[in-house]
Every structure is written in C-alpha cells, then in structure tokens.
Amino acid sequence: MSKYSRRDFLRKGALGVAALGAGGLILRANAEPTETSGDLKDYAQIVKAESQPRVAPTSWKPTPDNILGPFYREGAPYRAKITPPLEPGKTLLISGRVWGLDTRRPIAHATIDIWQANTEGRYDNSDPNSPPAKGIFKNRARLITDETGNYEYETVHPGHYQLWPGVWRPSHVHYLVQHPGYQTLITQLYFRGDPHNAADRFIKESLIIPLHEDKAGRITYETGTFDIVLAPAKK
Numbered sequence: 001m002s003k004y005s006r007r008d009f010l011r012k013g014a015l016g017v018a019a020l021g022a023g024g025l026i027l028r029a030n031a032e033p034t035e036t037s038g039d040l041k042d043y044a045q046i047v048k049a050e051s052q053p054r055v056a057p058t059s060w061k062p063t064p065d066n067i068l069g070p071f072y073r074e075g076a077p078y079r080a081k082i083t084p085p086l087e088p089g090k091t092l093l094i095s096g097r098v099w100g101l102d103t104r105r106p107i108a109h110a111t112i113d114i115w116q117a118n119t120e121g122r123y124d125n126s127d128p129n130s131p132p133a134k135g136i137f138k139n140r141a142r143l144i145t146d147e148t149g150n151y152e153y154e155t156v157h158p159g160h161y162q163l164w165p166g167v168w169r170p171s172h173v174h175y176l177v178q179h180p181g182y183q184t185l186i187t188q189l190y191f192r193g194d195p196h197n198a199a200d201r202f203i204k205e206s207l208i209i210p211l212h213e214d215k216a217g218r219i220t221y222e223t224g225t226f227d228i229v230l231a232p233a234k235k
C-alpha cells in the first residue's frame with residue numbers, strides 16, 4: 001500500500017484488482033470475467049469449437065524426449081513472439097495443443113519454454129566471449145497453454161548449425177514443457193524436408209512436422225502444428 005494512495009487502491013479495487021503487491025496484480029476473489037473474456041463455464045463447448053478441424057492425437061503415446069543441449073537459459077519472458085522485431089528469416093507460425101496421456105484431454109496452463117537458433121544458426125549465448133546481457137532473451141520465450149490446452153507463437157525458421165566440421169544439426173526448436181500433474185518433457189521440434197534430418201543423431205521421427213507455406217500480401221510465411229502428449233507424474 002505504501003506506493004499507492006488509498007484513492008488508487010479504491011479505484012483499482014473497483015476494477016477487480018484487490019491489491020498491488022511486489023509480485024504484481026492480485027485479482028479479487030470475487031472477480032468476474034469481463035464480457036470479452038467469454039463464458040468459461042461451458043468448457044466442453046469451447047474445446048469443441050476450438051478443436052475444429054484440430055483433433056486429438058491418433059496415437060496416444062507420450063511425446064518422445066530429446067536432448068536439452070547446452071544453450072538453455074532459465075527465466076525467458078512470457079510472450080508469444082519469440083524473436084525481436086524485424087529479426088531476419090522466414091516467418092514461422094507454430095501452434096499446437098498439450099494433452100494428458102491419462103485423461104486424453106487438453107492440459108490448460110502448462111508452461112512451455114521455447115528456445116532456438118537464429119536464421120544463421122546462432123543462439124543468443126552461442127559465443128562465450130559475448131554472452132547476452134542479464135535479462136535479455138533473444139529467440140527465447142515462455143508460453144502458457146490456454147483453457148483448451150492451445151499454444152501458439154510466431155518466430156523465424158531456425159538456421160542450421162555445425163556441431164563439428166562436417167556435422168550439422170537440422171533446423172529445430174527446443175521445448176521444455178511443465179505442468180505440476182505431469183512429467184516434465186524436454187524435447188525438440190523438427191521440420192520435414194530439412195536436408196540435415198537424415199544424418200542427425202538426435203532426431204526422432206515423431207518429432208518431425210510438415211510445414212505449409214502461406215502468403216499475406218508480399219510476405220510468404222510457414223505454418224505448422226505440433227501437439228504434445230504428456231505422461232502423468234510418477235507417484
């Protein structure tokens with residue numbers, strides 16, 4: 001309360017905000033959705049509407065894991081655009097849904113860490129002599145799945161990089177998926193048709209998705225869908 005006057009408190013309280021603490025906004029216990037929030041009571045109807053033409057996975061197996069790699073950084077900001085403005089590269093839109101293997105239903109509020117190389121195959125921390133500034137996360141983000149388990153982000157098609165002379169990694173996006181009721185999944189997303197897929201030692205077939213090209217005015221961009229199935233937490 002010290003930073004805010006009683007008048008501020010009362011005014012914000014009237015808008016559904018009970019307090020402004022060090023951690024940010026806290027909603028009143030009796031806060032109601034606004035008109036534009038939609039009616040969340042009919043969950044089944046929302047899932048049905050949102051999932052068309054999207055469907056549940058045909059094979060109910062946990063999404064395979066993959067190596068974490070050396071470039072993960074904790075604490076990326078929550079945002080749905082992975083790259084900074086005007087980042088070079090072909091625009092790529094990825095969407096998907098996180099599912100529970102046990103319930104065969106979408107998982108709301110799973111956290112997904114995303115990190116990837118830029119179009120030239122470099123991470124923001126690839127060069128140990130030039131580490132990123134604290135709090136600056138380039139080509140990294142965290143997302144939270146919505147009420148229907150969906151996530152979506154915009155990025156650029158990641159570039160290839162060389163592990164050692166003559167050995168290249170195919171384009172890929174790293175994922176770390178977490179939810180309290182499920183086993184944490186560390187994996188990678190790959191793209192069909194990449195020239196380096198065949199020789200890669202880490203790639204797994206079910207982590208490869210097709211991409212579709214689309215056009216918006218003069219801009220050509222790619223879209224793809226990557227659904228994830230999480231195994232329940234061990235008891």
Ligand SMILES: [Fe+2]
Nearest residue numbers: 069071172174
């Ligand atoms: Fe990587």
